[in-house]
Amino acid sequence: MTQADQPRGASATASKDRVKIFDTTLRDGEQSPGATMTHDEKLEIASMLDEMGVDIIEAGFPIASDGDFAAVSEIAKNARQAIICGLARANLKDIDRCWEAVRHAARPRIHTFIGTSPLHRAIPNLTRDEMADRIHETVTHARNLCEDVQWSPMDATRTEWDYLARVVEIAIKAGATTINIPDTVGYTAPVESADLIRRLIAEVPGAADVTFATHCHNDLGMATANSLAAVEGGARQIECTINGLGERAGNTALEEVVMALKVRGDILPYETGVDSRKIMAISRRVSAVSGFPVQFNKAIVGKNAFAHESGIHQDGMLKNPENFEIMRPVDVGLTETSLVMGKHSGRAALRSKLKDLGYDLADNQLQDVFVRFKALADRKKEVMDDDLIALVQAEERAAEDRIRVERLRVVCGTDGPQEAELTLTVDGEERSSTATGDGPVDAAFNAVKALVDHSARLQLYQVSAVTEGTDAQATVTVRMEEDGRIVSGQSADTDTVVASVKAYVNALNRLLVRREKAGKDAREVSYKDVG
Ligand SMILES: CC(=O)SCCNC(=O)CCNC(=O)[C@H](O)C(C)(C)COP(=O)(O)OP(=O)(O)OC[C@H]1O[C@@H](n2cnc3c(N)ncnc32)[C@H](O)[C@@H]1OP(=O)(O)O
Numbered sequence: 077m078t079q080a081d082q083p084r085g086a087s088a089t090a091s092k093d094r095v096k097i098f099d100t101t102l103r104d105g106e107q108s109p110g111a112t113m114t115h116d117e118k119l120e121i122a123s124m125l126d127e128m129g130v131d132i133i134e135a136g137f138p139i140a141s142d143g144d145f146a147a148v149s150e151i152a153k154n155a156r157q158a159i160i161c162g163l164a165r166a167n168l169k170d171i172d173r174c175w176e177a178v179r180h181a182a183r184p185r186i187h188t189f190i191g192t193s194p195l196h197r198a199i200p201n202l203t204r205d206e207m208a209d210r211i212h213e214t215v216t217h218a219r220n221l222c223e224d225v226q227w228s229p230m231d232a233t234r235t236e237w238d239y240l241a242r243v244v245e246i247a248i249k250a251g252a253t254t255i256n257i258p259d260t261v262g263y264t265a266p267v268e269s270a271d272l273i274r275r276l277i278a279e280v281p282g283a284a285d286v287t288f289a290t291h292c293h294n295d296l297g298m299a300t301a302n303s304l305a306a307v308e309g310g311a312r313q314i315e316c317t318i319n320g321l322g323e324r325a326g327n328t329a330l331e332e333v334v335m336a337l338k339v340r341g342d343i344l345p346y347e348t349g350v351d352s353r354k355i356m357a358i359s360r361r362v363s364a365v366s367g368f369p370v371q372f373n374k375a376i377v378g379k380n381a382f383a384h385e386s387g388i389h390q391d392g393m394l395k396n397p398e399n400f401e402i403m404r405p406v407d408v409g410l411t412e413t414s415l416v417m418g419k420h421s422g423r424a425a426l427r428s429k430l431k432d433l434g435y436d437l438a439d440n441q442l443q444d445v446f447v448r449f450k451a452l453a454d455r456k457k458e459v460m461d462d463d464l465i466a467l468v469q470a471e472e473r474a475a476e477d478r479i480r481v482e483r484l485r486v487v488c489g490t491d492g493p494q495e496a497e498l499t500l501t502v503d504g505e506e507r508s509s510t511a512t513g514d515g516p517v518d519a520a521f522n523a524v525k526a527l528v529d530h531s532a533r534l535q536l537y538q539v540s541a542v543t544e545g546t547d548a549q550a551t552v553t554v555r556m557e558e559d560g561r562i563v564s565g566q567s568a569d570t571d572t573v574v575a576s577v578k579a580y581v582n583a584l585n586r587l588l589v590r591r592e593k594a595g596k597d598a599r600e601v602s603y604k605d606v607g
């Protein structure tokens with residue numbers, strides 16, 4: 077075994093075989109249309125990969141451009157522990173350029189490849205024999221430059237068995253230390269993936285002296301399954317990318333294979349040197365620099381991978397997280413599971429969430445807030461913490477209010493005048509009014525004035541969104557002044573006009589309290605009977 081073949085990390089145990097993680101986010105990942113990263117971004121990602129314990133970083137394709145060459149060279153210079161690898165086609169110029177870039181690394185690797193299937197042999201227009209000679213020549217050349225050489229028969233899974241076995245043997249004899257078997261077009265299936273590696277190791281002379289690697293693409297959604305099957309067949313290097321970034325449907329996702337081996341060590345007795353707690357951070361960074369968002373339900377790193385909205389699951393999670401989670405969030409770098417509050421949530425989650433927010437409600441209060449919460453959740457995709465706080469505060473305020481908003485309808489649009497039809501309960505008596513105004517809020521405020529006669533002057537009217545999105549709750553604040561007394565009112569609702577009227581009424585209620593406190597009889601307020 078050469079120095080380059082030694083697995084990293086001190087965690088290898090007698091019972092578990094070590095599987096090397098080869099990350100190609102910066103090479104195959106960057107080949108995704110639109111995923112190009114800048115020089116500095118590549119350096120940053122390489123450093124994070126090195127830090128998290130990836131064994132080999134494929135840093136780029138040095139002949140592809142001066143920029144790629146510069147990035148691979150600098151990553152090679154900065155590498156702390158990882159092997160730094162560059163890709164090269166099966167020609168001497170590519171291999172020389174690759175070596176120029178990776179040779180700065182403490183542990184450099186040249187990765188050279190050529191397509192060996194009937195379809196791919198036609199690309200450079202070579203016969204079987206001509207290609208075999210080319211493989212011998214180029215792998216020998218690479219090995220003369222570098223002691224760590226990886227060779228890949230591109231489209232191996234669509235290559236005839238006899239030819240594949242023949243060229244793998246040639247590459248091993250020419251000095252390749254790692255033989256990578258790519259499923260370039262995501263065509264294979266788990267049983268076949270395992271069998272192919274097993275058969276190569278069993279039948280190709282010299283196979284026992286090299287590491288076999290698996291490189292899968294996800295065209296049929298089987299990349300992770302195929303990679304793990306290949307490991308069961310004898311592969312000891314998995315090629316993968318962060319978030320599964322890569323050509324077409326992507327490559328095997330690093331986070332998936334690492335966590336599968338960690339969580340299912342009972343049936344997959346293999347280990348990696350990757351510190352899984354660094355997964356979330358690098359996933360977010362790769363998503364940001366590549367511009368590829370991670371789908372919400374993506375395994376391990378998706379926004380919903382450790383989130384629960386439905387009441388039965390939330391209740392189960394609160395009783396024991398193992399009820400609905402097979403991994404601890406902390407093991408992938410998250411601080412906690414998130415209980416998302418939405419229309420499927422129940423009282424157990426609401427009580428727990430409110431407690432976290434500092435509200436320890438009695439059962440009857442909780443029930444009131446729960447009813448209002450469900451009504452809000454029916455109108456809004458996700459109820460955020462601030463929405464809940466607004467609900468509880470409104471509940472607290474409403475308890476002693478003499479004036480309550482019952483119903484409001486507004487007519488608005490380009491062809492004014494805007495009109496509001498409002499029903500309030502005042503000291504238990506229902507009263508209604510219709511008013512017009514300059515805009516829906518003005519019309520609604522005029523309707524309030526028609527029902528509650530007062531001389532308070534509106535000093536401030538302010539609207540802000542509690543949370544994000546067009547379905548966000550609007551928080552409205554109003555400030556009013558009467559005889560030197562200043563009161564303010566606040567309310568939140570997904571309907572801005574409703575929130576405005578409720579904030580106005582909230583201020584009026586406070587005004588009544590202030591008047592009472594000032595020794596006046598609150599009933600001095602005269603209510604116009606327009607009902
Ligand atoms: C499955 C994979 O991921 S393979 C890697 C794919 N990645 C990339 O292609 C990204 C980087 N590529 C590039 O920047 C460019 O394609 C370059 C610089 C490598 C080559 O550019 P060009 O010289 O303009 O060639 P072009 O891209 O048009 O065509 C590819 C050439 O490489 C040849 N070729 C392709 N693969 C190999 C190989 N493994 N070994 C030898 N030659 C190869 C093709 O036959 C073709 O040459 P030809 O025109 O003489 O037939």
Ligand SMILES: CC(C)C(=O)C(=O)O
Pocket residue numbers: 104163189228229230231256258259260261291293
């Ligand atoms: C270059 C090779 C290994 C590759 O990316 C593929 O075949 O998918």
Ligand SMILES: [Mg+2]
Pocket residue numbers: 104258260291293323
């Ligand atoms: Mg690939």
